[in-house]
Amino acid sequence: MSIDLEALYIDLHQHPELSFQETRTAGIAAQHLRDLGLEVEEGIGITGVIGVLRNGEGPTVWARADMDALPVEEQTGLAYASTATGVDPAGHTVPVMHACGHDMHVTAMIGAVERIVAEQAEWSGTLVVVIQPAEEYGAGARAMLDAGILDRYPKPDIVLGQHVTPFAAGVIGVRSGTQMAASDGLTVTLHGRGGHGSRPHTTVDPVVMAAATVMRLQTIASRETDPQGVAVVTVGSIHAGLKNNIIPAEATLELSLRYPDDEARANVLASVERIVRAEALASGAEREPEIRTDHTLPPTINDADAVARVTTAFQRALGEAAVIDPGMITGSEDVSWFARDAGAPLVFWFWGGVDPATFAAAVAGGTVAHDIPTNHSPLFAPEIHPTIEVGVTAMATAVREFMG
Secondary structure, three states: OOOOOHHHHEEEEEHOOOOOOOOHHHHHHHHHHHHHHEEEEEEEEOOOOEEEEEEEEOOHHHHHHHEEOOOOOOOOOOOOOOOEEEEEOOOOEEEEEEEEOOHHHHHHHHHOOOHHOOOOHHHHHOOOOEEEOOOOOOOOHHHHHHHOHHHHOOOOEEEEEEEEEEEEEOOEEEOOOOEOOHHHHHEEEOOOOOOOOOHHHHOOOHHHHHHHHHHHHHHHHHOOOOOOOOEEEEEEEEEEOOHHHHHHHHEEEEEEEEEOOHHHHHHHHHHHHHHHHHHHHHHOOOOEEEEEEEEOOOOOEEEHHHHHHHHHHHHHHHHHEEEOOOEOOOOOOOOOOHHHOOOOOOEEEEEEEEEEEHHHHHHHHHHHHHOOOOOOOOOOOOOHHHHHHOOOOOOOHHHHHOOO
């Protein structure tokens, strides 16, 4: 009996789990892989799952899907919308939603494995299925690798991965070279001198310091980066103070930085440090600011020869018009750590999850940015069909391309 993928997707969507807390999701994925005949191990890199299917001599293909959700309150209004909550690393209870589509990734992977198992007589080699935690922290791939998976399982000849995105359902986006940007997450702590809100002249106000810093940081992309280049500098959170009549002693900024290569990264990081320190000095801070790197992700670089093979296979399976070059995406991923550590080529692609008619109307009206919710939006919700079917076909097709 075939797996009810729609029911699986809805179940995962209604029960999202935060990074490194994906115990239920991991258990469900692991059980499906066992039922399909794979050798399965759980608890790798805290909550990761590995499934191995050995089918004679041939190449080893690693197929990866991530499974964590985000601290976002769902606003889709769907009958199966998430109402889940979780506890974040700071101990706060937060709403949780699959706002990035990782529930769809797991569903499509299980469907693809089911198809590959059914076609075992037609291919030979070894399939290693990687169900990865904590992609949203940029830490899950590293945790699984640090747990020794390259020594404990067959090493990959190719690493494959996919991500649902706000393209029209039925569309695949893949390109050779840099597919996604490199990124760093930084925490900046600005030190002032606190005091009474009625006597600002006796303080060094870190709130004003933070405001000036945020505005100046925006000039890195707009005034220090070649207009033909790419740089993203986002201040995603600001924390300072607890009461309106108390000037706090410090303010904290959390930054997300994106760039296409190491040269751009070095330039942006140098600019961030210069601006943060200069604004602290200009504010009269008596203590140097602190800049901490929370995570670093390399660019996601697709192998040209492997992309050419996969693109041809996608065109055969889905039609030539269904496969596009999406350009470099400024989002970032940790999937490439698997390929980098193994010295193997990588192919990572996107597949659409928006109703085609809705997407076409937004394109015609020039309202895509306004009307089509993106990943991480509380309104993000892939169309169940044909998104599942295309995701299954894409992953199974790519795996089979390298398995014969």
